[in-house]
Amino acid sequence: MLVLETFGPAWGLTDPSPFVTKAIVLLEMSGLDYETRPGDPRKAPKGKMPVLHDNGTIVPDTTFIRRHLEKAHGIDFDRGVSDEQKAVGWAVEKMLEDNLYWAVVYERWAIDENFDKGPRHFFAIVPAVVRPLIVWMVRRQVRRDLWGQGIARHNMDEIVSLAGSSLASVAGILGDKPYLFGDDPCGTDATVYAFVSNVLCDHFDSALKAAAEKHPTLEAYAKRMEERYFVDFIT
Ligand SMILES: N[C@@H](CCC(=O)N[C@@H](CS)C(=O)NCC(=O)O)C(=O)O
Numbered sequence: 178m179l180v181l182e183t184f185g186p187a188w189g190l191t192d193p194s195p196f197v198t199k200a201i202v203l204l205e206m207s208g209l210d211y212e213t214r215p216g217d218p219r220k221a222p223k224g225k226m227p228v229l230h231d232n233g234t235i236v237p238d239t240t241f242i243r244r245h246l247e248k249a250h251g252i253d254f255d256r257g258v259s260d261e262q263k264a265v266g267w268a269v270e271k272m273l274e275d276n277l278y279w280a281v282v283y284e285r286w287a288i289d290e291n292f293d294k295g296p297r298h299f300f301a302i303v304p305a306v307v308r309p310l311i312v313w314m315v316r317r318q319v320r321r322d323l324w325g326q327g328i329a330r331h332n333m334d335e336i337v338s339l340a341g342s343s344l345a346s347v348a349g350i351l352g353d354k355p356y357l358f359g360d361d362p363c364g365t366d367a368t369v370y371a372f373v374s375n376v377l378c379d380h381f382d383s384a385l386k387a388a389a390e391k392h393p394t395l396e397a398y399a400k401r402m403e404e405r406y407f408v409d410f411i412t
Contacts, residue, residue, distance in 0.1 A: 180213070182215070196227060196274070197226055276343060283323055333384065351394055374399045
């Protein structure tokens with residue numbers, strides 16, 4: 178049995194982590210039996226979630242989770258996808274994972290109102306007496322990550338302008354097709370859905386969400402993916 182370590186649903190999302198959401202969609206696409214269970218990034222092999230367990234094999238990182246499902250279970254996430262589309266798919270995934278992602282983290286962790294509505298609640302399980310210190314330490318680390326990656330060196334208008342270009346690129350490639358490359362979803366759709374749904378999350382007062390809403394095709398796309406893979410979750 179495949180077991181995926183996740184954070185668990187929050188803020189109306191399947192998971193507050195786009196990476197966990199991506200892995201869940203890949204597992205749904207695979208048709209394999211799997212379960213989710215709460216995990217802890219501090220105990221994960223690479224210090225990040227999600228982590229897949231497959232009969233004793235432990236696979237951290239969504240790209241390697243996908244490759245494991247392909248290799249160990251013979252899943253082809255890219256049936257009917259051309260070499261050119263595969264190349265575009267890889268570029269789109271890394272644009273979202275290594276660029277747009279940090280704008281999402283910035284909005285949730287660096288803006289006080291969003292932090293109070295969202296990530297602060299992750300710490301409810303920490304004993305009250307040490308909670309303020311732990312929140313401060315973890316938030317300081319996230320701020321350092323945001324600075325190190327570079328996104329925090331921009332002002333909010335610049336961050337939204339960069340994220341807006343990524344969202345416009347996705348909308349441009351999607352065009353009026355139901356899925357990224359045509360009538361059927363492929364592996365990259367797992368990533369695209371994960372990030373689009375996280376950006377569209379209406380739990381936060383979000384300039385990124387406003388940027389995504391400039392492209393009605395993205396909202397329709399997220400709904401289509403939800404209806405296909407998360408009908409139990411959304412009903
Ligand atoms: N490259 C990784 C990225 C995973 C990732 O960044 N996960 C975040 C949650 S969205 C995490 O676990 N962060 C915890 C930490 O950095 O301490 C993947 O594709 O799985």
